[in-house]
Structure formats: structure tokens, C-alpha cells
Amino acid sequence: MKKAYLILSDGKIFQGASFGFENETAGEVVFNTSISGYQEILTDPSYHGQIVVMTYPHIGNYGINPEDMESDKPQVAGFIVRSYCENPSNWRMTETLASFLKRHKIVAGTGFDTRTIVKYIRDNGAKPALLIVSDELPKDAVERAKKVPSMNGQDLASKVTCVAPRRCKAVAPRRREVVLYDFGAKRNITRMLQERGCNVTVVPATTPAKEVLKMKPDGIMLSNGPGDPAAVTYAIENIKQLLGKVPIFGICLGHQLLALALGGKTYKLKFGHRGGNQPVKNLRTGKVEITSQNHGFAVDADSLKNTEITHINLNDNTIEGIAAPKLKAYSVQYHPEASPGPHDASYLFDQFMEMMR
Amino acid sequence: MPRRSDIHKILLIGSGPIVIGQGCEFDYSGTQACKALKEEGYEVVLINSNPATIMTDPEVADRTYIEPLTFEYVSKLIELERPDALLPTLGGQTALNLAVKLAEEGVLKKYNVEMLGASLEAIKKAEDRELFKAAMKKIGLDVPKSMTVTSHEEARVAVKALGYPIIIRPAFTLGGSGGNISYSEEDFERMVESGLIASPIRQLLLEESILGWKEFELEVMRDKKDNVVIICSIENLDPMGIHTGDSITVAPQQTLTDREYQVMRDASIKVIREIGVDTGGSNIQFGVDPKNGRQVVIEMNPRVSRSSSLASKATGFPIAKIAAKLAIGYTLDELPNDITKETMAAFEPTIDYVVTKIPRFAFEKFPHTSPMLTTQMKSVGEAMAIGRTFEESLLKALRSLECGWKGLDPIAGASPGEVMKRLREPTPDRILWVGEAFRQGIGVEEVYELTKIDPWFLHKISAIVKTGDTHFQKSSCPRSFRTVDTCAAEFIAYTPYFYSTIGEEDDLLARGTQGLWLFWAPAPIASARG
Numbered sequence: 103m104k105k106a107y108l109i110l111s112d113g114k115i116f117q118g119a120s121f122g123f124e125n126e127t128a129g130e131v132v133f134n135t136s137i138s139g140y141q142e143i144l145t146d147p148s149y150h151g152q153i154v155v156m157t158y159p160h161i162g163n164y165g166i167n168p169e170d171m172e173s174d175k176p177q178v179a180g181f182i183v184r185s186y187c188e189n190p191s192n193w194r195m196t197e198t199l200a201s202f203l204k205r206h207k208i209v210a211g212t213g214f215d216t217r218t219i220v221k222y223i224r225d226n227g228a229k230p231a232l233l234i235v236s237d238e239l240p241k242d243a244v245e246r247a248k249k250v251p252s253m254n255g256q257d258l259a260s261k262v263t264c265v266a267p268r269r270c271k272a273v274a275p276r277r278r279e280v281v282l283y284d285f286g287a288k289r290n291i292t293r294m295l296q297e298r299g300c301n302v303t304v305v306p307a308t309t310p311a312k313e314v315l316k317m318k319p320d321g322i323m324l325s326n327g328p329g330d331p332a333a334v335t336y337a338i339e340n341i342k343q344l345l346g347k348v349p350i351f352g353i354c355l356g357h358q359l360l361a362l363a364l365g366g367k368t369y370k371l372k373f374g375h376r377g378g379n380q381p382v383k384n385l386r387t388g389k390v391e392i393t394s395q396n397h398g399f400a401v402d403a404d405s406l407k408n409t410e411i412t413h414i415n416l417n418d419n420t421i422e423g424i425a426a427p428k429l430k431a432y433s434v435q436y437h438p439e440a441s442p443g444p445h446d447a448s449y450l451f452d453q454f455m456e457m458m459r
Numbered sequence: 460m461p462r463r464s465d466i467h468k469i470l471l472i473g474s475g476p477i478v479i480g481q482g483c484e485f486d487y488s489g490t491q492a493c494k495a496l497k498e499e500g501y502e503v504v505l506i507n508s509n510p511a512t513i514m515t516d517p518e519v520a521d522r523t524y525i526e527p528l529t530f531e532y533v534s535k536l537i538e539l540e541r542p543d544a545l546l547p548t549l550g551g552q553t554a555l556n557l558a559v560k561l562a563e564e565g566v567l568k569k570y571n572v573e574m575l576g577a578s579l580e581a582i583k584k585a586e587d588r589e590l591f592k593a594a595m596k597k598i599g600l601d602v603p604k605s606m607t608v609t610s611h612e613e614a615r616v617a618v619k620a621l622g623y624p625i626i627i628r629p630a631f632t633l634g635g636s637g638g639n640i641s642y643s644e645e646d647f648e649r650m651v652e653s654g655l656i657a658s659p660i661r662q663l664l665l666e667e668s669i670l671g672w673k674e675f676e677l678e679v680m681r682d683k684k685d686n687v688v689i690i691c692s693i694e695n696l697d698p699m700g701i702h703t704g705d706s707i708t709v710a711p712q713q714t715l716t717d718r719e720y721q722v723m724r725d726a727s728i729k730v731i732r733e734i735g736v737d738t739g740g741s742n743i744q745f746g747v748d749p750k751n752g753r754q755v756v757i758e759m760n761p762r763v764s765r766s767s768s769l770a771s772k773a774t775g776f777p778i779a780k781i782a783a784k785l786a787i788g789y790t791l792d793e794l795p796n797d798i799t800k801e802t803m804a805a806f807e808p809t810i811d812y813v814v815t816k817i818p819r820f821a822f823e824k825f826p827h828t829s830p831m832l833t834t835q836m837k838s839v840g841e842a843m844a845i846g847r848t849f850e851e852s853l854l855k856a857l858r859s860l861e862c863g864w865k866g867l868d869p870i871a872g873a874s875p876g877e878v879m880k881r882l883r884e885p886t887p888d889r890i891l892w893v894g895e896a897f898r899q900g901i902g903v904e905e906v907y908e909l910t911k912i913d914p915w916f917l918h919k920i921s922a923i924v925k926t927g928d929t930h931f932q933k934s935s936c937p938r939s940f941r942t943v944d945t946c947a948a949e950f951i952a953y954t955p956y957f958y959s960t961i962g963e964e965d966d967l968l969a970r971g972t973q974g975l976w977l978f979w980a981p982a983p984i985a986s987a988r989g
Contacts, residue, residue, distance in 0.1 A: 133949075135809045135811075135949055136717070136809070137692075137711050137712075137809060137810070138715060138716060138717040138720045139716075139717030141717075142717060157811045157947035157948065157949075158711075158810070158811060158947070159811060159813065159847055160713060160813070160849065163713050163714055163915060164714055164715065164716045167716065169718070170716060170717070170718055184811075184847065184848070185847075185848050187915070189903075189914065189915070189918035189919075190915070191714050191913055191918075192714060192715075192716060193749060193750060193751055193752050194716065194752065215963045215964055216811070217811055217847075217941060217947075217948050217963065217964075217966075218963065218964040220811075220947065220948040220949070221948050221966075224948060224949065224951075377809060377947075377949070378717075378809075379806055379807040379808070379809050380806070381792070381802075381803065381805045381806040383792060383805075388684065389684060389685070390684075390686040390688075390790075390791060390792050390805045392688060392689075392807050416792055416802070416803045417801070417802045417803075417806070417950070418801075441717075441718075442718075442721075443717070443721070444721065444724060444807075445721055445725055
């Protein structure tokens with residue numbers, strides 16, 4: 103196996119071996135603490151532009167299967183693990199992780215001291231970096247790593263959104279028409295709406311509000327997605343025009359965009375929340391949900407006016423959910439569609455169905 | 460909600476003598492519980508017949524009674540001490556059985572003693588095989604298929620539906636006597652006949668066999684606000700058919716995709732709610748068909764169990780301590796995580812290492828017992844090891860057993876015929892025979908057919924044997940210590956709980972700790988020593 107080098111923008115270097123496509127890649131290094139679910143993580147468009155480090159050491163254990171894709175292909179900029187599993191075992195498996203990554207030209211490293219990388223990011227913040235497969239460290243690597251752009255100010259939704267509208271038919275008795283703004287939507291959002299009897303029209307991120315209203319939807323869903331929410335200015339404008347006209351439900355980037363449209367502000371977290379064990383308290387019921395999360399930005403609590411804070415993160419008290427009941431709009435920072443992660447928050451989709459009645 | 464102020468004195472029942480199937484794990488959980496309740500200002504009264512335990516040390520409870528754990532003695536003690544409440548879910552099966560008897564005989568009612576953690580009804584629903592099965596069906600969970608028959612004709616119809624091998628259980632016999640497993644038509648008729656004769660009402664329960672399936676356990680906690688969290692997942696290396704206590708087990712689970720794991724997680728939450736364990740921990744076991752992923756619920760322990768102690772040490776989450784605090788009114792979001800200090804106990808630990816437990820047997824002390832491993836537990840203790848990888852933790856656990864093993868030691872003079880036989884018939888050292896099989900060039904597929912140990916484990920074992928497990932013992936490799944922190948380094952950890960690994964950065968040195976002495980004693984927990 104060839105060597106692989108992770109070079110952070112501050113000059114810190116980690117070394118391992120390549121197990122994916124042999125090339126070099128640039129992105130922001132982040133870590134995910136989920137034990138299972140690497141296939142969903144790899145194919146989640148919210149990871150566009152990021153090099154994901156898995157904290158669990160054995161990755162690749164159950165291979166890759168056709169059902170657990172959250173989009174058509176892996177979306178990460180790079181992937182780093184402690185111990186890649188060459189001999190996976192699972193009845194649904196059709197391919198090994200290494201072959202999947204190579205086929206899609208994703209650079210991946212194994213044998214990295216991932217815990218040390220995680221501690222470094224935890225203490226110093228998520229960092230732009232290069233992941234290079236090479237027999238030796240290129241001389242200009244550190245210089246080039248310094249030039250990898252930061253996530254701040256980047257509109258990445260436009261890079262991962264669909265090109266043309268797509269219609270997904272309900273798989274339960276038909277009840278509602280939903281327009282899903284695709285900022286990098288995970289497939290399970292559509293699946294959960296379809297299962298509840300929604301016909302879903304997935305539209306590109308830049309679709310004007312007027313066109314969406316022409317479709318006469320019963321509800322509008324704002325999807326998850328990558329990048330800095332404040333940079334997705336066109337979406338914020340469209341949401342402003344839709345507010346109060348149709349019920350709106352936002353997830354992750356969709357949540358941040360809703361908050362911005364409501365006049366709030368967002369900021370970048372030091373290293374974000376990424377994993378399947380994040381405790382969230384529902385302030386309306388007092389109950390705790392274990393949630394799936396993947397975000398590097400958050401909504402600033404002090405910036406919100408006339409907006410109810412419905413959920414908070416029990417680890418750091420950051421905002422996890424907001425609502426503007428009069429405008430029939432609400433959103434959560436975490437992932438009720440799970441995939442990967444716990445299903446505790448699936449009730450939020452039922453709440454959306456209620457709101458569209 | 461704060462702690463309950465309407466109760467003041469709490470009775471705890473210890474686990475009594477250490478026997479096979481109930482070792483010092485329950486001393487660990489009971490001691491944690493005593494400390495947790497005292498910390499909250501309750502008066503703790505403890506009864507335990509075993510003085511060689513930590514929990515009976517003078518400072519642990521407020522008053523300790525070394526008396527037999529019988530209905531009569533505990534009743535007398537309740538009459539004398541008049542506790543407000545009884546916490547029965549932290550002392551293992553002995554304590555739970557006693558609590559059931561005290562409730563059924565009206566002792567608790569007579570002296571107005573409240574049962575904390577789980578109600579009588581919940582305990583019975585979890586422990587009674589038929590009630591449990593009915594409860595699982597009610598909430599739509601799959602259990603092994605079964606049919607009740609009263610004649611040969613009905614039995615023949617049933618076996619067509621359920622297939623071979625098939626489990627034959629005569630109704631109303633003591634301790635399941637007359638039970639059998641039939642592998643083919645040849646012995647089926649004979650076993651049905653002897654079963655019908657054994658049953659006083661000539662009735663049999665024929666049950667689908669799940670021998671050879673993958674086996675998993677989840678450690679679940681619930682509080683009185685109905686918040687439920689999973690503390691740890693455990694995968695058994697040994698398949699269904701070998702008691703969990705006698706199986707090599709690994710935390711976390713390794714071979715389920717997230718989709719499959721979440722189905723299991725959802726099921727375990729449904730189970731703890733339906734059975735009605737109000738507060739505290741439970742252990743729920745599942746079987747998974749390796750051919751198609753079908754999941755069935757096997758059983759539930761409505762209490763802190765042997766696996767809970769393993770899960771506590773594996774994750775750093777103090778299950779018994781938290782269970783005690785939940786029992787007296789706290790909710791998970793009100794209790795701090797001692798390790799991170801900043802975060803709360805309402806979360807699911809995630810780990811960045813692998814934990815392997817290997818049972819320790821002492822068949823030499825029981826010369827008339829067959830060393831074959833079955834569904835009845837025979838181990839007398841266990842060794843647990845933490846490693847950064849499965850390979851590391853397996854080898855550390857093997858060495859910690861004090862069986863004289865340095866790892867997957869070769870077996871001198873093992874003939875190919877004997878290797879095959881030893882793979883098929885599980886005995887305490889089967890893991891060494893698996894290694895030997897690979898050493899002799901037998902392939903993973905063949906070893907799988909004989910052992911039903913998942914290929915994920917077999918490939919790893921094969922690789923250890925091929926590269927030579929001495930790799931892990933090289934003194935030239937720099938050793939380092941990493942932290943058990945419940946959160947895979949997402950937050951800073953404050954508890955000094957470490958494991959060793961090789962070739963990585965050291966968490967201790969990185970913390971700036973200097974001049975620290977480390978003592979460790981890798982020794983198996985052995986109940987035979989109690």
C-alpha cells in the first residue's frame with residue numbers, strides 16, 4: 103500500500119497508508135463519532151468538501167450495499183480511518199468499501215492515529231487540509247495546504263443540488279404535495295415523506311419562490327446540505343417570500359437558512375457536531391432525543407427575535423430546533439431522517455404532516 | 460426532577476454466594492448502588508449472605524446484615540428495619556427472585572415498602588417465557604417461531620413448518636427436563652415420544668432452532684420521563700447455542716450495518732417500554748440470521764446483569780450508579796457524566812477501541828462435567844481486555860486469562876481430524892483450535908461451516924495467525940496509554956481510566972502528566988476464588 107499524508111493548513115502532518123483512489127484531495131478535516139453508518143456518511147452530500155475522520159477504529163466491516171446510499175455516489179472529499187477492514191461480512195454486501203471508493207475516485211487513508219487527529223481538531227478546530235497519496239511527502243505540501251480555503255463564506259449547496267426538478271411518488275395512500283428544496287438532500291428525507299403519503303417534487307436550490315408557489319404545494323421542505331448557510335443568499339431570499347404562505351420544515355442547512363430568513367444569524371462552531379449520539383432536549387415536552395448530527399455551523403441564540411427555541415443540545419446548549427408557529431415554519435439542526443443514526447426524532451415528520459392538514 | 464424526598468430508608472439485597480452464573484459482577488453493581496444512594500443522603504440497609512464482598516465492607520452501607528438470603532430472613536429484616544423502599548434490580552437474579560417472593564407473599568404491602576426500578580408485573584413479564592413471547596408479539600417484534608402439539612401427527616405437521624433442527628420442550632416439566640434438539644427425521648419421532656411421556660399433560664412446545672445465528676446484546680437504560688438510551692452494543696463471537704456467559708463477546712457490535720443496528724435499537728426501546736421497567740438498566744438479547752438478517756428477540760433481563768458490568772467497564776458509563784439515581788427520581792438529563800463533567804448522562808457512549816471478553820473455565824475442578832459448551836452457563840469467570848483494535852484486545856484478553864496462553868498458541872500434534880472435531884464441538888479452548896485450523900491451511904469458509912463464527916472474526920483471527928501474533932508482543936514497539944472517555948475524544952476526559960496500545964500517541968503524556976506510577980493487574984475475575 104502506498105503512503106498517505108494528511109497535511110493541515112497549520113502545518114501539522116499525520117501519516118497513514120492509502121486504501122482508496124491514489125491521488126490528492128483538499129477539504130476541511132472533520133470527525134464523526136458514529137460506530138456504524140459509514141456508507142450513509144460517505145454518500146451524504148452535506149460532507150461535500152470535507153475530509154471525514156471516523157473515530158471508530160474498524161471501518162469497512164460490512165462492505166457496501168445498494169440500499170444504504172444517501173445519494174448516487176460518495177460525496178466526501180476524503181476519508182480517514184484507523185483500521186480499514188479488507189474482509190467484510192454481511193448478507194447484504196455487494197462490494198468492499200475500498201473498491202467502492204476507488205471506483206468513485208475518493209482518496210482514503212487507513213492506519214492513521216485517528217484519536218490523535220480527533221483530539222487535535224477538538225482542541226484547535228476543524229481545519230482545511232490536503233490528503234495526499236504519495237511515496238513521500240511532497241516538498242511543497244505544507245505551503246499548498248495553507249492555501250486550501252476555509253468553509254466560511256462558501257456556498258456549496260449550488261455544487262451538490264440537482265440540475266432539474268424530479269418527482270418522487272408517494273408509496274402510501276396519497277395525501278400531500280411537498281416541494282423539497284435540494285441543498286444536498288439525503289435520500290431518506292424523500293423516503294420518509296413518501297412513506298407518509300407525500301408526492302415529493304425535488305427542486306434545485308436556486309428555484310425561485312414564485313415557481314415553487316405555482317406548484318401549489320401543501321408544504322415545503324428545506325433539506326440538509328454542505329457549506330456556510332450565510333453564503334446561500336438566494337435561498338434565504340426565496341424562503342423569506344415563502345414564509346407564511348406554505349408550511350415549512352427545515353433540516354440542518356435548511357434549519358440555518360430558515361433562521362437566517364427569520365432574521366437570525368449563524369456562526370461557525372469550533373469543530374461541529376458529527377455523530378449518532380448527540381443528546382437533544384425538546385423544550386416543549388422536556389424529553390431527550392438521541393440524534394444524528396452533521397453540522398459545522400449553528401444558529402446564534404441571541405440573534406433570534408419572535409422565534410421560539412424548541413430544542414437544545416445537552417452537550418453544549420447550542421440551538422437544535424426553532425419554530426415560528428404563526429408562520430407555520432419550524433426546523434431542526436439535527437437529522438430526524440437519521441440514516442445513519444437513531445430514529446428518535448422521526449415524529450418531526452409526523453408533525454409536518456399534521457401541519458399540512 | 461430532584462431526588463424523591465418521600466422515602467428515606469432503602470433496602471438493598473445483595474447477590475449472596477458467588478456461584479457459576481452469578482459472580483462478583485453483582486458486588487460491583489451493588490457497591491456502586493449503595494454509594495450512589497448514600498451520596499444522595501438516603502439511609503441504606505444492606506442484606507447479603509456473602510461477607511467476602513466489597514459491598515459488605517463496613518463503610519459502604521449504613522447498616523449491613525450478613526444473613527441468609529431467604530424469604531424468612533429478609534421478611535424479618537423488613538419487619539425490623541421498616542425501610543420505605545426496596546431496590547431489587549441491582550443484586551442479580553437472587554435479589555430479583557427474593558423481591559418477587561416478598562411482593563407476592565404480601566410482605567412489601569404489609570410493611571408499606573415500595574419496590575423501586577421495576578414492578579412485580581414487569582419482572583414477571585420479562586422472566587416468564589410465555590408472557591414475554593406474548594408481549595413481544597403484541598408490539599410486533601419477531602421471536603423464534605413455535606407451535607404447541609399434543610400428538611405425533613400434530614408434531615409432524617409442525618416440523619414441516621418449523622424445519623430442522625427443532626427444539627422440543629415438554630410442557631410443565633421441572634427445569635426443562637425431557638427437552639431435546641432433533642436434527643433429522645431419524646430421531647424426531649423418538650424425541651417427540653419421550654417428550655410426550657415426560658410431560659404430565661402430554662403437551663410439547665416445538666420451537667424453531669436458531670442455533671448458529673449471530674447473537675447480540677444491547678444495554679438499555681430508561682428514566683421515569685421515558686427517556687431511553689443505549690449504553691453499549693455487544694456482539695457474541697460465539698453464535699447462538701453457546702450461553703452468552705460462556706461466549707467470547709466483543710463491544711461494540713462489528714458486523715451490523717447502521718440500518719440493521721437501528722432496527723435492533725428501536726426494538727430494544729420498544730421492549731423496555733412494553734415490559735415496563737420504569738427506571739434503570741436492562742439487557743436485551745437478539746438473534747440474527749446470517750443468511751437474511753432476520754432479527755428475533757431472545758430474552759430480556761429486567762435488571763443490572765453480568766453484561767451491564769462489562770458494558771460499564773467497556774464504555775466508562777457507570778450503569779449501576781446511574782440506575783440507582785434513576786430509581787430515586789432523577790432523570791438522565793439531570794445527571795452529569797462523571798468522565799466529561801461538562802456533558803450529561805443522557806447520551807449514548809461511543810467508543811474508539813474494541814473490548815473483548817473471554818470466559819474462564821475450571822473444568823479441572825469439576826471432573827464429572829463435560830467441557831462441551833451449551834446453552835447452560837459453565838464458566839467460572841472472565842477476562843476483559845481493551846485494545847485499539849479487535850486483534851489487540853483479543854490477544855490481551857487471551858493472555859489475561861491466566862491459562863498460560865501467550866495468544867493464539869499453536870496446538871502441538873493436532874491432527875487435521877481432531878481440528879475438525881474441535882471446531883464442530885465447542886469447548887473452552889475452541890478459539891485456539893480456530894487459530895490452529897488456519898495454521899494448518901484450512902480456509903475461512905470451512906471454519907465458518909463448522910463453527911458458525913462470523914467470517915469477520917475468522918478473517919481477523921486468520922490474519923493474526925498468518926502475520927504471527929508476536930507482532931503484538933514486540934517490545935520494540937512503543938507502548939502508549941489511551942483514555943476510556945465515553946465519547947471517542949469529542950470532549951476532554953477527567954477520569955483516569957486507561958488502556959494500553961502500541962504505536963500511537965500517548966493520552967497521558969499529552970496531558971502533561973509526569974512522574975506518574977501506573978499499576979495494573981491483568982487477572983481474570985474467577986468466581987471459584989470467591
